[in-house]
Amino acid sequence: MRACSEGTENEAWVPEQRSKENKSRLRSWKQRLQKARDGQTGGSASQVRVLQAKAESDAMQYTLPLKQKQIEQTKLERRHARNRRWQNAEAAAQAKVIDSKAAVERQRNLSDAEANRIRVTPPPKPSE
Numbered sequence: 742m743r744a745c746s747e748g749t750e751n752e753a754w755v756p757e758q759r760s761k762e763n764k765s766r767l768r769s770w771k772q773r774l775q776k777a778r779d780g781q782t783g784g785s786a787s788q789v790r791v792l793q794a795k796a797e798s799d800a801m802q803y804t805l806p807l808k809q810k811q812i813e814q815t816k817l818e819r820r821h822a823r824n825r826r827w828q829n830a831e832a833a834a835q836a837k838v839i840d841s842k843a844a845v846e847r848q849r850n851l852s853d854a855e856a857n858r859i860r861v862t863p864p865p866k867p868s869e
């Protein structure tokens with residue numbers, strides 16, 4: 742079950758209902774066409790052609806919205822992938838900045854430690 746707001750759920754339901762209606766109309770036209778082909782309705786060749794044209798028209802009314810939805814879905818997926826790549830690139834750049842700052846701090850600490858060691862430790866006395 743999807744967790745959607747009520748408005749989004751209703752908006753998603755409407756295309757599904759239309760899709761079901763289109764499928765049933767298409768099925769009805771195909772059944773009529775098949776009856777006409779079988780000669781059960783006593784139809785002529787022109788009636789068969791008319792029924793074929795109506796069936797194709799209904800099929801197009803069903804497939805075009807699906808194609809549009811697929812195109813929109815593809816666009817959204819591409820946009821999401823592009824945003825993900827951008828965020829990954831930003832994260833990698835920030836990681837490099839943090840690493841370089843850490844390297845500078847490490848060098849500074851080593852230099853400070855060396856300077857402190859030199860000041861605190863007296864020079865070794867030469868052996869005679």
